Every structure is written in structure tokens, then in C-alpha cells.
Amino acid sequence: MTSAPVQATSPTQRSADFPGPTPAQLLEFVRRTAADADLVAALPLDPEGRTWVRLGGPGGSEAWLIGWPPGAGTGWHDHAESIGAFTTAVGELTENALAVRLPTEGWRSLELAEGNDRRRKLPPGGSRAFGHHHVHEVVNESPTEHAVSVHAYYPPLPLMRRFSRTGSVLRLERVERPEDWQ
Template identity: 45%
Template structure:
């Protein structure tokens, strides 16, 4: 299995984001975050995620997978921690790429729905969940593909 480097992965997600049919591939719930895998290749997979107002992922990483995402509709805020809490607002067309083991909490802090496209390489096999303690992230457990999602 091939793993794409972080920046080419952002190019992949942005290239697929141009597909006008993409927003119609997911049935959106007005109250819960929903997602579907829209493509899986030997090198990467793509996930479409809808974000109703107030939705959040909670703190997590993507195990041994690198990732990238771009906002298709609305606005998202990414929370990261690197010795201090960092907030990055992302709107339509904005994207972010990250390496394996990168922990974040992505949220829709607006009163309007959002939609984003995410790519992971290699395919997601695990995610570690964390609790933010103000001065550190504390690991809570590991979720495995096929079991928790």
C-alpha cells in the first residue's frame, strides 16, 4: 500500500472537491454529524462529512494515517494543541494537511450547516481519542475501523 505525502494529499482532496455531485452523495442529518466514504484506492480514501450547527469531532488523531481536508460549504474551526491551544477558522475552499499522529478537534461553531471532504493515507485503521486537560492531551482509548465506524 502506498502512502501519499501530506501536501500531495491536500492536492488530492482539493481536486476531488471540485466534483459538483459530491454534496449529493451524503444524506445529511440536521442534528448529528454524518459521514460516508466516497472513494477508496490503494493509496488513499476520501470521506465526506456533514456538520450541523454545533457539531464537533472531539479530540482525536488518525493513527498512522496522514490526512487533509477542505471545506466545501460553511465554516469550520480546528482546535489543535502544541504546548498551547491553537484555533484556525476555515471557510469554503480553505484546506489543511497534517501528518500521522496529529491530534485535533474540528467543530462547526456557527449557526449554519457545513460540509467538508477529508482524505487519509494510508486508509484509516485507527483513531486515538483524547481529553483536553488545558495543559495537555490525555489519551482515552483507540477506536478501530470496522468496529466504531
Template identity: 40%
Template structure:
């Protein structure tokens, strides 16, 4: 029997699209918690974890990376805003609407937020499953005009089946 094949970014994006279609078809329960981002692990096979996440208005996943994991997300409903680190010029913003998605290569640092009036729902996949996440602040780089840099504020280990970045 052949060993399972690791996932790449294209695989993860396709997987999140497929599971987003299942969510839209009503195959997975969604809870929107106005206080904390709600999440549920839908799939975990040692090579990938897939999470269903709901976002009430104003909820944000602070600026972070996914350590040694690559990732992808697909927006099931609503709109999410991603700010991603783009080097010395700082953060770039993109809006991800219903049906749209994004991939996250190694080293990708971003935050994701629901700034819209309505709740949003998204499917996220990480391969290998998350083991740690580092969190960051953006600060002015010393001696430069308009250049910014990331400052890691903390790193948290993620227990198996507990991460939802």
C-alpha cells in the same frame, strides 16, 4: 507494472480540493443530519480513503489523532473550526472557510467543529486508510503553571471503510 505510490500531504490536499470541486458541481449527494455527523466513503483504493462529511450546527469530532495515517481536508461549503494540539501551551484554533483546507501530519491531534449558523460540508482524505483513532483530554500538567498535556482517554480500531475522522 509499477506498484502504486503512497500519498504525501501535498497529494492528499490536492485530492481533497479536486473532490471538493466535484461536490460543488453536484456530482455527490449530501445529507445533513441534525443529530449525527453524516459521512460517505467516496474513494478507497488501499492507499487512501476519501470521505464526504456534513456538519450541522454544533456538531464536533472530539479531540483525536489518526494513528498511523496522514490526512487532509478541504471545506466545500460553510465554515469549520479546528483546534489543534500545539504542545505545552495547549490548543490553537484556526477557522477553515469555504475552499480552504488543512493537512494533518503523523501525530496531529485535533478536533473539528461547526460552530457557525449554517451547515458545513468537507472532504477528508487519509493515507493509509484509517485503522485506529485515539481520543484525548487536555489537562493541566502537574507542577507547572499554565502548561497543559494530552491525556489519552481511549483508542478505537477502525474497520476498513468505517472511519471518518
């Protein structure tokens, strides 16, 4: 990329501290990739577990093509300092997200105030871009159909925090590093 960095005032602008692709650029990439029917059809699908293939993303980002069997989900997690975007290519995914920024360290359990839950249905072409520390879970709620999606993150995921949730209480369960999922 050759555009000059500018001070960020929104998630779609660059900052001097963030020279990579913007959430909008990642979103454009995942949408374009999801439209590649041959690529999407080539993903092997497993009836019991998620499958994935790592892709090259724009501007040094990391990208994944992911297959979701019926009922599969990620559980609650965030992507730490990475921004990201994803889109559904086949089927329908549901994103449950929190509309609150969590502290990055110094806690093991938090009680969430009412009104922070967001739910989005993402049919084919349904997309989502997000900023740093976005806490969500993604689920294929279909009892019979696979879903396929494309995801991109920048910088490449340094870690993911995994959470459990009981009612309004969110608990940090573990921190995963790239070697845990590659």
C-alpha cells in the same frame, strides 16, 4: 503512481517507508473533490448528527465526505500513523490543533506546555494537510448552518486515539478501530 520513492525531508516528500500519496497529493485530492458541487449536494444532511459517505481516495488512501450540523465536532483525536488532509466545501469549520508531537504509547495523561495551541478557521476552500500523530479537533461553530468537508488519509486509518482535555491536561480516553466507525 509511478514516481520513485526518495528520502523524506519534509511532509510533502516521499520516503522508502512511505510509498503512498504525500500530504500535498491528498490535499490536492480533497480540494478537487470538494469542488464537485453535485457530489457535495448529494450528501444527506442530518440536523442532529454528522453524516458521511466513504469515497475512493488516490493511491490506496481512504476518503470521506462529511456533513456537520450546527455545533457538531469531532472531539480531540489523532489519526495514528496516517497522514491526511481535509478541506471545507460548504460552511465554515474550525480546527483546534496541538503544535506538539505526543508520545505514541506509555501514557494516559499529559500536561501540555503553554503555546502549543493552534486555531484555524476554514471557510469554503480552506484546507489543511497534516502528518503522523496530528492531534486536533474539528468543529462547526455555526449556530445555524451546516458545513460539509472532504477528508483523505493514508494509509487507511488503522486506529484513532480519542482524548479529553481540561485546561492544559490531555487524557487518552479510548482507542477506536475501523470497525467502530464503519
